Amino acid sequence: MSxxxxxxxxxxxxxxxxxxxxxxxxxxxxxxxxxxxQSRFSDFGITPGEYGVLLLIASNPGRKQTQIADALGMQxxxxxxxxxxxxxxxxxxxxxxxxxxxxxxxxLTAAGDAFVKEICAAEAxxxxxxxxxxxxxxxxxxxMLLLARLSV
Amino acid sequence: MSxxxxxxxxxxxxxxxxxxxxxxxxxxxxxxxxxxxQSRFSDFGITPGEYGVLLLIASNPGRKQTQIADALGMQxxxxxxxxxxxxxxxxxxxxxxxxxxxxxxxxLTAAGDAFVKEICAAEAxxxxxxxxxxxxxxxxxxxMLLLARLSV
DNA sequence: TATTGTTATACTCTATAACTATA
DNA sequence: TATAGTTATAGAGTATAACAATA
Numbered sequence: 001m002s003x004x005x006x007x008x009x010x011x012x013x014x015x016x017x018x019x020x021x022x023x024x025x026x027x028x029x030x031x032x033x034x035x036x037x038q039s040r041f042s043d044f045g046i047t048p049g050e051y052g053v054l055l056l057i058a059s060n061p062g063r064k065q066t067q068i069a070d071a072l073g074m075q076x077x078x079x080x081x082x083x084x085x086x087x088x089x090x091x092x093x094x095x096x097x098x099x100x101x102x103x104x105x106x107x108l109t110a111a112g113d114a115f116v117k118e119i120c121a122a123e124a125x126x127x128x129x130x131x132x133x134x135x136x137x138x139x140x141x142x143x144m145l146l147l148a149r150l151s152v
Numbered sequence: 153m154s155x156x157x158x159x160x161x162x163x164x165x166x167x168x169x170x171x172x173x174x175x176x177x178x179x180x181x182x183x184x185x186x187x188x189x190q191s192r193f194s195d196f197g198i199t200p201g202e203y204g205v206l207l208l209i210a211s212n213p214g215r216k217q218t219q220i221a222d223a224l225g226m227q228x229x230x231x232x233x234x235x236x237x238x239x240x241x242x243x244x245x246x247x248x249x250x251x252x253x254x255x256x257x258x259x260l261t262a263a264g265d266a267f268v269k270e271i272c273a274a275e276a277x278x279x280x281x282x283x284x285x286x287x288x289x290x291x292x293x294x295x296m297l298l299l300a301r302l303s304v
Numbered sequence: 305t306a307t308t309g310t311t312a313t314a315c316t317c318t319a320t321a322a323c324t325a326t327a
Numbered sequence: 328t329a330t331a332g333t334t335a336t337a338g339a340g341t342a343t344a345a346c347a348a349t350a
Contacts, residue, residue: 011223014211018204018224021275022282022292023185025299027200030182031225031318032303033175047339048179052170059166066308071163072170073183078341080310102308102349123173130174133301140174143298147177149285150295151184183341199316218331230318232333254326254331 022150033130040126044119050086051119053079057092057106058116064103065094091115174302185282192278196271202238203271205231209244209258210268216255217246243267 006019018024037048046054049072056068069079083106086092091112094104108116131140158171170176189200198206201224208220221231235258238244243264246256260268283292 008223011219013208013215013219013223015208015223017207017211017272020279020296022279022286022296023189023200023275024204025296025303026178026182026185028225029299029303030178033178034318037175048175049340052176055169056165056167059169063165064308067163067165071160071165071167073180074340075342076309077311077343100308100350104309120169123175127172127174130302133304134174134298135301139298139301142294143302144172144174144177146286146291146295146298147181149287149291150282151177151181152285186341201317216331226317227319228332229320229334234317252327252331256332 026150037126041119041122044115044122046119049074049082051123053082053086054091054108054112054116055120057108058113061107062105064097064100064105066103068106086112178302189278193271193274196267196274198271201226201234203275205234205238206243206260206264206268207272209260210265213259214257216249216252216257218255220258238264 004016005014006016007013008015034048041051052072053068056071057063060068060071065079065083066076069076074082083092083094087094090109092106092108095107097103097105131137134140134143156168157166158168159165160167186200193203204224205220208223209215212220212223217231217235218228221228226234235244235246239246242261244258244260247259249255249257283289286292286295
């Protein structure tokens with residue numbers, strides 16, 4: 001049984017140990033994908049985190065902050081400044097809940113709705129590129145399944 | 153052609169839009185894996201980033217800072233405080249290079265070497281758990297290949 | 305008592321610009 | 328002039344603790 005050595009193309013270094021680690025490979029992919037997203041979506045002036053919030057509110061209007069934050073795996077404390085920024089840009093709004101005076105119901109504004117549609121079209125292109133890199137629709141499906149298994 | 157709706161188990165929210173996105177699924181997996189790593193390796197008092205540096209120095213002793221940082225996809229500016237901390241803990245050390253007085257050659261200390269061996273054993277367990285979640289060695293291999301394709 | 309939103313705080317990771325000393 | 332290391336700084340992302348208003 002021979003240990004295969006993995007050499008990094010650019011640096012010429014032995015990266016076997018981190019190359020074989022699921023943890024480090026996901027870190028690397030996430031970093032690269034994040035960079036690609038940022039450079040592609042810099043015109044929209046939005047971060048992946050903010051985009052996720054808008055998408056989730058678009059699909060689930062009227063939910064309270066804790067629910068949206070929860071579904072994104074975020075702390076509710078970190079959710080506050082994020083939607084403060086989105087609300088200041090008039091992309092979404094808090095409305096006082098009638099049933100529970102503690103909570104805010106979240107909605108997109110008309111501008112937010114248009115914004116989401118616009119950026120969704122751009123993201124479809126981004127995702128199509130990911131599919132191409134992965135090797136087609138079947139490969140993508142397999143990849144998403146494996147990712148989901150890892151996230152249990 | 154029917155659009156399938158994906159409902160989050162815990163929150164009951166429609167997460168179709170982010171669930172189908174490679175970007176968001178990788179973000180989620182990376183976050184969850186990072187949390188798992190932190191809780192598992194809190195005894196070692198080390199972050200994934202620091203661990204990666206130690207692993208790379210272990211496999212490539214004597215290389216200069218820029219090379220190690222490069223192989224990890226890090227900026228050399230961010231690399232400095234990271235190894236300052238590792239050096240303060242006597243896990244690694246900078247040695248002045250004879251050939252090039254500008255650069256430092258990086259080496260693990262004896263303590264750092266023992267530390268890496270110890271944490272490598274723990275990470276092997278961690279990776280084995282990842283393999284089990286993914287569905288076995290073949291599934292893991294397929295997953296790593298797809299991740300690599302995405303990181304081109 | 306528990307929950308919702310909020311503030312404050314800290315740490316990790318990343319990015320950019322500018323400086324110094326060497327090459 | 329280019330490179331290696333460094334400093335300073337800023338922005339995301341995440342984590343915890345504590346508080347006021349409400350349930």
